[in-house]
Amino acid sequence: MIEYESLANSNQQFMHELEAAATNVIRSGWYVLGHEVTEFEKEFAMWVGSRHCIGVANGLDALILSLEALMLPKNSEILVASNTYIATILAIIRAGYKPVLVEPDPETFNIDPLRIKSALTTATRAICVTHLFGKACRMDEICAIANEYDLKLIEDCAQSHGAKLANRMTGTFGDAGCFSFYPTKNLGAIGDGGAVVTDNDEIADHLRHLRNYGSKQKYVNKYIGLNSRLDEIQAALLRVKLKQLDAMTEHKRSLAEVYFKNLPDCLSLPRQKEDEYDVFHIFGVRVEERDRLKSWLLEQGVKTEIHYPIPPHKQEAMQGILHGEYPIADKLHATELSLPISAGHTVKDIELVADIIQQFK
Ligand SMILES: Cc1ncc(COP(=O)(O)O)c(C=O)c1O
Structure with a gap:
């Protein structure tokens, strides 16, 4: 697992x-x-x-x-x-x-x-x-x-x-x-x-x-x-x-690099831009069949998360406070999937996750 x-x-x-x-x-x-x-x-x-x-x-x-x-x-x-x-x-x-x-830019969240x-x-x-x-x-x-x-x-x-x-x-x-x-x-x-x-x-x-x-x-x-x-x-x-935060960040960036090199085209990956130094607290991809991919990955022994399942304007606590429609937020919440990336993961772990995702049909 x-x-x-x-x-x-x-x-x-x-x-x-x-x-x-x-x-x-x-x-x-x-x-x-x-x-x-x-x-x-x-x-x-x-x-x-x-x-x-x-x-x-x-x-x-x-x-x-x-x-x-x-x-x-x-x-x-x-x-x-x-x-x-x-x-x-x-x-x-x-x-x-x-x-x-x-509303957010869907490319950057x-x-x-x-x-x-x-x-x-x-x-x-x-x-x-x-x-x-x-x-x-x-x-x-x-x-x-x-x-x-x-x-x-x-x-x-x-x-x-x-x-x-x-x-x-x-x-x-x-x-x-x-x-x-x-x-x-x-x-x-x-x-x-x-x-x-x-x-x-x-x-x-x-x-x-x-x-x-x-x-x-x-x-x-x-x-x-x-x-x-x-x-x-x-x-x-x-x-x-x-004292080790910069090294931990570099480690996470090297894991992200493995994803960028190995994930298939059916996923939209985080936007990369020359002047943006990302620290990958979360490696969030977008995929139409998010829920099916999530369940399938779990069957293959890979745990993922969703950030977040319900957008703020749809939360019970926000009724009467947040008004209007937010289709971009709705879409991001319906398609986002967070892949494993942490100080405790190795390059091998991430290569394995990417290999498994490549087999998703
Ligand atoms: C974007 C964002 N803002 C604020 C918070 C609140 O931080 P805390 O859980 O330490 O109260 C969190 C984390 O949980 C967060 O992800």
Whole structure:
């Protein structure tokens, strides 16, 4: 059986260092907002190329708190891709704004810059882009629109650790870049974790309050905050894995290369472009007979996933909130299939998956 991903396998290479790092934190007696979080924030900010990093409890909170820190008027409209993971949309709603869906480019799965202008109204205040599957959105075009219309820009980088456009890291284009360290992510913790990166001193200071009850000084509360802190133990584990993140990304890129060379023409493969450095959080192909291929692969011993089976506008929770038709999102959700690709897979595993898919009739 080839698993879609085994986290135990993916983390095997770090096992001794992770155990030592966890033991150090347990023995230190300091478990929340201490040395490990401070050091991780410095190291992650440096790695991304941002001035500030603020650790939080998860990727959803990174988005909610960043959007809140923009302090836009209540019910401001925020543009967001119609096929993003639901968390991006939940964050906009939780922060008190109104999500307005923009269809993606089916070739990239990312918000289509050519459709942004027609979604603007007098209430639009920001764009929240998701660099889905580990591919950077076309930030050159999106930043130009944001500048022209004076819009704020938040980047959902939950799937794009290290992804670049024209050599520039995702997370450094907008007002804030929001990361998730959920265990399956390219930089994954051993539990939940998240962070925001920003070059903006005011947003950074606001976030340092918001994540800690609205307080930076004990028992002095400046904002209506949350308890959303990155744990010391997760920060210590993330520091171990951050050192190897570039190597892990290169490994995933070499696995993707095997797919690009060996997959048959009946699948539409991820778009490749010279100035886009993809990190393949997910290797998502499009195929008309998606469900039949998925079941057949399982019979052959290959596990796959679908990202995602139900588009946001069709979710029960979004009825009465998201209006309109989104045929491109519908089509992507009906045809997407995610093939195995992870730190725990070998080139041989991926060659085998590609060989098996070639036999699909
Ligand atoms: C695109 C996207 N945004 C946000 C999130 C939320 O991150 P978390 O699960 O850490 O809250 C995720 C991941 O789950 C995601 O894939």
